Amino acid sequence: MSGLAGLVGRGALLVSLAFVVTGIIAMPAGIRRGRRDWVALGYGAVFANFLLMTAAALAMITALVTHDFSVSYVAQVGSRETPLFYTIISLWGALEGSILFWAWVLSLYAIFVVWLNRDRPGNLVPYAATALLGIALFFAILLVGPANPFKVVWPVPPNGPGPNPLLQNHILMAVHPPLLYLGYVGMSVPFAFAVGAVLSGEAESDDWIRLTRIWTVASWGFLSAAIIAGMWWSYDVLGWGGYWAWDPVENASFLPWLTATAFLHSAMVQERRSMLRVWNLNLVVGTFVLTILGTFLTRSGIISSVHAFTTGTIGYYFLTFIAIVLVAAFTLVAGSSDRLRTTGRLDSAVSRETVFLLNNLFLTAFMLTVLVGTLFPLVAEAVRGVKVSVGGPFFNRMSLPLIAALLFLMGVGPALPWKSATRAELRAKLLPPAAGAVLLAVVALVIGLRDVFGVLIFALVGYAATANVREIWLGARARRVAHNESWLAAPLRLIAGNRRRYGGYIAHLGVFFVALGIAASATMRTEREATLRPGETLTLSGHTVRLDRLWAREERQRSVVGATLTLLDGNRPRGSLEPRMNFYPTSQEPVPTPDVQSGPFGDLYLNLMAFRPDGSTATIRAIHEPLVPWIWFGGGVVVLGALVGIWPAARRRRAVVVAVPAAPRLEGHAA
Amino acid sequence: MTATRGKRWSIVAGAAVILAVFGYLLYGGLAKNVVYFLTPHELLAKGARAVDVPVRLGGQIKPGSVTWNDSTLDLRFTITDGMSDIAVHSHGAPPQMFRDGIGVVVEGRYRPDGVFNSTNLMVKHSNEYRPPKPGASPNEAARTLIKESRS
Numbered sequence: 001m002s003g004l005a006g007l008v009g010r011g012a013l014l015v016s017l018a019f020v021v022t023g024i025i026a027m028p029a030g031i032r033r034g035r036r037d038w039v040a041l042g043y044g045a046v047f048a049n050f051l052l053m054t055a056a057a058l059a060m061i062t063a064l065v066t067h068d069f070s071v072s073y074v075a076q077v078g079s080r081e082t083p084l085f086y087t088i089i090s091l092w093g094a095l096e097g098s099i100l101f102w103a104w105v106l107s108l109y110a111i112f113v114v115w116l117n118r119d120r121p122g123n124l125v126p127y128a129a130t131a132l133l134g135i136a137l138f139f140a141i142l143l144v145g146p147a148n149p150f151k152v153v154w155p156v157p158p159n160g161p162g163p164n165p166l167l168q169n170h171i172l173m174a175v176h177p178p179l180l181y182l183g184y185v186g187m188s189v190p191f192a193f194a195v196g197a198v199l200s201g202e203a204e205s206d207d208w209i210r211l212t213r214i215w216t217v218a219s220w221g222f223l224s225a226a227i228i229a230g231m232w233w234s235y236d237v238l239g240w241g242g243y244w245a246w247d248p249v250e251n252a253s254f255l256p257w258l259t260a261t262a263f264l265h266s267a268m269v270q271e272r273r274s275m276l277r278v279w280n281l282n283l284v285v286g287t288f289v290l291t292i293l294g295t296f297l298t299r300s301g302i303i304s305s306v307h308a309f310t311t312g313t314i315g316y317y318f319l320t321f322i323a324i325v326l327v328a329a330f331t332l333v334a335g336s337s338d339r340l341r342t343t344g345r346l347d348s349a350v351s352r353e354t355v356f357l358l359n360n361l362f363l364t365a366f367m368l369t370v371l372v373g374t375l376f377p378l379v380a381e382a383v384r385g386v387k388v389s390v391g392g393p394f395f396n397r398m399s400l401p402l403i404a405a406l407l408f409l410m411g412v413g414p415a416l417p418w419k420s421a422t423r424a425e426l427r428a429k430l431l432p433p434a435a436g437a438v439l440l441a442v443v444a445l446v447i448g449l450r451d452v453f454g455v456l457i458f459a460l461v462g463y464a465a466t467a468n469v470r471e472i473w474l475g476a477r478a479r480r481v482a483h484n485e486s487w488l489a490a491p492l493r494l495i496a497g498n499r500r501r502y503g504g505y506i507a508h509l510g511v512f513f514v515a516l517g518i519a520a521s522a523t524m525r526t527e528r529e530a531t532l533r534p535g536e537t538l539t540l541s542g543h544t545v546r547l548d549r550l551w552a553r554e555e556r557q558r559s560v561v562g563a564t565l566t567l568l569d570g571n572r573p574r575g576s577l578e579p580r581m582n583f584y585p586t587s588q589e590p591v592p593t594p595d596v597q598s599g600p601f602g603d604l605y606l607n608l609m610a611f612r613p614d615g616s617t618a619t620i621r622a623i624h625e626p627l628v629p630w631i632w633f634g635g636g637v638v639v640l641g642a643l644v645g646i647w648p649a650a651r652r653r654r655a656v657v658v659a660v661p662a663a664p665r666l667e668g669h670a671a
Numbered sequence: 672m673t674a675t676r677g678k679r680w681s682i683v684a685g686a687a688v689i690l691a692v693f694g695y696l697l698y699g700g701l702a703k704n705v706v707y708f709l710t711p712h713e714l715l716a717k718g719a720r721a722v723d724v725p726v727r728l729g730g731q732i733k734p735g736s737v738t739w740n741d742s743t744l745d746l747r748f749t750i751t752d753g754m755s756d757i758a759v760h761s762h763g764a765p766p767q768m769f770r771d772g773i774g775v776v777v778e779g780r781y782r783p784d785g786v787f788n789s790t791n792l793m794v795k796h797s798n799e800y801r802p803p804k805p806g807a808s809p810n811e812a813a814r815t816l817i818k819e820s821r822s
Contacts, residue, residue, distance in 0.1 A: 387708035394704035609764035613815035
């Protein structure tokens with residue numbers, strides 16, 4: 001308790017800074033002078049950085065758990081009343097801790113990059129490791145400077161305020177932030193490979209794209225899961241019954257997802273047809289910059305939200321870092337763009353390549369739309385001094401046609417062959433899925449969907465889903481005949497045999513579930529609010545709930561007020577719901593804790609809005625949310641697709657390392 | 672070769688057209704959907720231009736102006752910035768900490784009859800979580816209820 005944890009933490013951060021600087025100097029110098037031992041020293045710095053960051057993170061967790069309030073971060077977010085679980089996860093509950101966690105995740109990725117590619121010849125990996133250490137340097141500077149979590153607090157306070165109440169109210173807070181960091185920080189790896197490829201001269205060969213793609217799929221999978229978990233958290237904690245509000249912090253997580261998604265598709269064009277090399281470099285760099293921009297938006301306090309913890313000088317550090325990365329990266333890309341001239345040519349306007357080009361066009365347009373809408377209020381305030389906000393209608397109106405186009409392409413792309421297609425092929429491939437479109441449009445009308453765009457989304461999902469399932473089915477049928485396999489074994493072996501392709505199709509299917517869930521809940525949601533006395537009922541979309549009683553209790557770290565309601569089926573009780581309000585001593589406002597009754601086709605969502613202190617009435621908001629569970633399910637399917645896509649990666653990639661010797665020109669370039 | 676080149680150009684031209692249309696849509700969409708944040712004084716100064724357009728109105732709740740009918744769920748109050756007042760009508764339960772003098776932001780439209788129709792009501796609170804001042808505990812309502820349920 002005498003501040004040992006703080007001492008260890010401070011020491012680890014300082015020593016790691018020294019290692020990081022050493023590595024950044026040693027590796028490029030070693031490559032230039034042909035000294036492999038200097039490169040090895042740099043790799044050592046990567047491992048040392050990981051060990052020291054781990055020590056710092058463990059020191060922080062120790063300080064949190066032992067309530068060592070002499071450590072500034074603990075004094076800021078700790079409290080003796082907070083349950084152990086929330087004490088541990090408050091490691092990422094505020095600015096300094098989240099920067100520490102970020103730096104730790106980055107150091108973890110860096111050792112994996114170096115370890116998995118240690119036998120790879122050429123200079124790509126040392127340069128990539130240097131780039132990763134460069135990013136680590138930025139976070140190390142933050143950690144010993146403006147975001148130091150281990151500052152000494154004197155006199156030592158007896159207790160602290162505890163974490164932000166919104167962050168200690170739900171189990172998903174243990175899930176969403178780590179996933180987001182794994183996704184966000186993971187995008188540093190493709191960026192580092194891109195820098196390494198350009199510097200080592202390997203960008204002309206398309207091999208680095210294969211290496212990069214696996215890391216992008218992994219990070220993309222984490223980011224997808226994080227976005228869905230964030231939506232779920234918002235739905236379960238914020239009490240407004242929605243999951244997406246085009247809030248700047250949501251947009252911040254969505255922006256790199258869009259460009260990473262674009263890259264996953266355009267990378268295939270580069271591998272197959274040796275096109276889009278410069279474009280792909282730009283996508284990788286752009287994705288990384290968007291993750292840093294997102295961190296800046298959410299962490300600098302420039303926008304107020306649950307994610308923005310403090311204001312201070314840290315914003316300037318981020319802006320400087322973004323500027324350095326942009327200038328350096330685009331100088332590198334521009335400097336090598338002559339050498340990277342595309343060798344492949346687009347053979348036909350009707351081919352899978354074209355679909356991928358359109359996919360990239362729409363995804364980039366989507367990213368720009370969200371970026372402009374997110375940054376516009378900041379720019380307007382800075383330039384014209386007016387306070388404005390860009391409302392949801394802007395994002396909804398702009399994104400709807402883009403989403404519709406992308407869904408359609410998801411059906412066309414998998415069906416079209418590479419290079420070019422004949423008319424007969426087009427008819428055979430593109431017409432049958434139309435039956436799926438008609439089917440789902442009819443389903444939409446039958447379940448009562450009347451919004452024209454909602455029906456359109458259903459129809460497009462029907463088209464695209466049929467096309468994707470049909471591709472799997474056609475493949476499985478061919479396999480069944482050729483290998484004489486059962487109907488069960490054929491599709492599984494088909495997927496196992498080309499995991500990357502079918503992982504992509506599975507991820508598509510997940511997106512379709514998400515799209516249906518969003519389309520249905522956005523257009524068919526109904527809600528009612530009523531003030532009830534015990535015994536009174538509220539009916540909404542055929543669901544009747546009866547207020548049984550209003551109650552309250554003291555818990556260690558909070559007071560809880562709850563309403564117990566019974567869901568009625570006619571007169572028979574069919575379940576019980578307990579929406580609550582949690583009062584934390586540090587917050588002026590109670591944290592709503594809605595209760596959700598989930599079914600396969602929708603949720604009944606109850607929120608306690610207000611109550612009379614004498615217990616005589618409770619105001620309840622009831623929301624019927626059609627198909628919302630499909631969003632969470634679809635998110636799971638997307639992640640499954642990503643998993644299938646990278647599963648054999650480790651083994652296969654090792655095989656590639658052995659099979660593909662470095663291009664001979666590399667040595668010449670390095671000299 | 673020229674055929675390929677022609678196709679290439681047609682794709683580039685197509686992309687340019689799509690981008691131009693997209694830029695135009697983006698600009699138009701922004702112009703229509705920017706919501707200004709105004710105080711009552713600023714809103715009234717805008718006159719007819721501020722009527723029936725989406726606005727975020729911010730200020731304090733004028734003490735004594737709140738009426739809340741918990742059976743019809745009608746909530747009426749006045750927002751003031753010290754210079755001008757605007758009457759606000761909203762539907763639905765007020766946030767638990769809603770009370771006289773507190774800062775609020777309402778989203779909605781200013782109607783020609785001089786009442787602001789709020790579709791979204793947000794209580795402005797500091798994002799930094801500090802211990803409450805003694806005696807100003809927001810838990811009071813909860814505490815009362817706990818006492819009530821014990822007695």
